[in-house]
Amino acid sequence: MNISVAAEEHTTHPCPALVVGCVEDDFPADGLLAPLDRLLGGGIAALRASGEFTGRLNRVKVLHTFGRLPAERLILVGVGKRGELTAERLRQAAGSAAKGAGVAGVTRLSSVLHRAGDVDGAIGASVEGFILGGYSFSNYKTVPPDERPVEGVTVLLPAGAATADAEREAGEAATLCEAVCFARDLVSHPGNVATPSFLAEKALEMAGRLGITCRVLDREEMERLSMEGILSVAKGSHQPPRFIILEYLAGAAGKRPTVLVGKGVTFDSGGISLKPREGMERMKDDMAGAAAVMGTFMAAAGLRLPVNLVGLIPAAENLPGGGAYKPGDIVRTMAGKTVEIVNTDAEGRMLLCDALHYAQRYKPAALIDLATLTGACLVALGAIATGAMGNDPALIKGLKTAGEASGERLWELPLWDEYGELMKSDVADLKNAGGPHAGTISAAWFLKQFAGKAKWVHIDIAGTAWEEKGRPYLPKGATGVGVRLLVEYLRKSAG
Known part of the structure; x- marks a missing residue:
């Protein structure tokens, strides 16, 4: 899986799918989701109000944006309660998102999952989850063309942020x-x-x-x-x-x-x-x-x-x-x-x-x-x-x-x-x-x-x-x- 890092505003970043971590007790009002919700006319908040998606750990919801965002889809993945967020939970959430992307037929992702909370090693943990969760062993199978695994993930930093440290952390996680x-x-x-x-x-x-x-x-x-x-x-x-x-x-x-x-x-x-x-x-x-x-x-x-x-x-x-x-x-x-x-x-x-x-x-x-x-x-x-x-x-x-x-x-x-x-x-x-x-x-x-x-x-x-x-x-x-x-x-x- 190819891993890259970019410093771009997530609301204006074009991609096949954008992965966003959803905190159960702060969903969808946090700083990453709120602008996305406004651009989607309150569609994310409606999911919470109906109980269809609440941010529970490892729950995944794939939404089509129908041109309202440069991202063609949003992949919402629950990370649980903010006070319980750990590197391991980010690994799990990233793995769940990779599986959700596979089901939806998406082979390239961009992600702000690592920005769901203040966790040491968040970028490395999310990269581990994406790669390990997206793994498949198909050496001896004839795989239909519509069942391709996720091939690449772009880790998004805030616009204008320095990328060197993030590239090092993501690269080490990918090597591991x-x-x-x-x-x-x-x-x-x-x-x-x-x-x-x-x-x-x-x-x-x-x-x-x-x-x-x-x-x-x-x-x-x-x-x-x-x-x-x-x-x-x-x-x-x-x-x-x-x-x-x-x-x-x-x-x-x-x-x-x-x-x-x-x-x-x-x-x-x-x-x-x-x-x-x-x-x-x-x-x-x-x-x-x-x-x-x-x-x-x-x-x-x-x-x-x-x-x-x-x-x-x-x-x-x-x-x-x-x-x-x-x-x-x-x-x-x-x-x-x-x-x-x-x-x-x-x-x-x-x-x-x-x-x-x-x-x-x-x-x-x-x-x-x-x-x-x-x-x-x-x-x-x-x-x-x-x-x-x-x-x-x-x-x-x-x-x-x-x-x-x-x-x-x-x-x-x-x-x-x-x-x-x-x-x-x-x-x-x-x-x-x-x-x-x-x-x-x-x-x-x-x-x-x-x-x-x-x-x-x-x-x-x-x-x-x-x-x-x-x-x-x-x-x-x-x-x-x-x-x-x-x-x-x-x-x-x-x-």
Whole structure:
């Protein structure tokens, strides 16, 4: 989506559609709407009087101006009560407006939505909402010509205003959203396209374009490193595993990096412990953690964040087959710990444990892994919040603060030692699943055994990586969750 900034009077600005934010307790008398209402002969006030449109959050009304304004249409979008207006509500309102424009067949918008109230970062938030709300994945569809998404948004400032700061803020938001959409695309591709080799190729391509160092380990190199956790998961598939290493070093020389680890199971059938048929087609999203890490690197490089960042992505398919790993097998991980396999559908932690151990060579200042790890997290938190567990309260607090700012909220679950009882094996150091209770926590406790002395947080995105119904700036499908969260955290930690 093309984003531009102009300093023009909104009542005289010609455009296919003008987006205006409507404050519920000040509608339509505020300074932006009142002159538009006069030019329309009181038509906006009549909407309020009839109760047809009141400015409630995310409600949208499209009006034709019939030549009374240079704007061919007005898109009124509710932002709720003035005292409750936040950057997140502006994101939602912009996403709702983008969807309303799509329904109306409008492909170019101009907007004064960011001027609905006094909110820090209002321009960036509204740009994020427009881009993310207008996203669609149609690579494999024949799209009718009348269903084109919004292609461009012009952010309107008051006539004569300086535009440099607004252009910078809008440009940074667009760069961030480009990375989120990149992550969404990766998750949306089907499993017969998005294989481990495909992920590696996309990482190499992205890295080469942005000046990021990228190295990919093949099966033989992983065997030499004794990455048996990853290799065991890949045994049932004809697709070879890959271990992707990304390095973006733009921070102070010698400063220890933040290491991001992303689960990259490109399709998860459950292996021998086969998943139910219903919904298995969505298991292409089991590499959403890998996509989030790749998207974060794309954004960090695009925004030129002054940070040292390492990304580790173990990628494999989990399929049944004659060579597949089985319940009862014992696997010796890269760390030397042995794991009894009691459920081959608990494969993500087998990938992550090797990657977390590999991360120790970087002496990370912070170690963060993202994974669609457990259905139990969806049961606990639904699709609204992401689960977080770790061994460092300050790191968890920093990520939670970033989650509030970005709208990708985290909720901490306990990680007490008593949960380790669930993961004890009679025949190995650990087992890879702990039974029906506390599944999210026991999985995180398992990962903790491989995090070493690093300050570490595990982020379980199983509930938030995919949107089933569609929300204001989260269309149905892949959400790209984790990218905006991590970029916000990195910005704050760099400062």
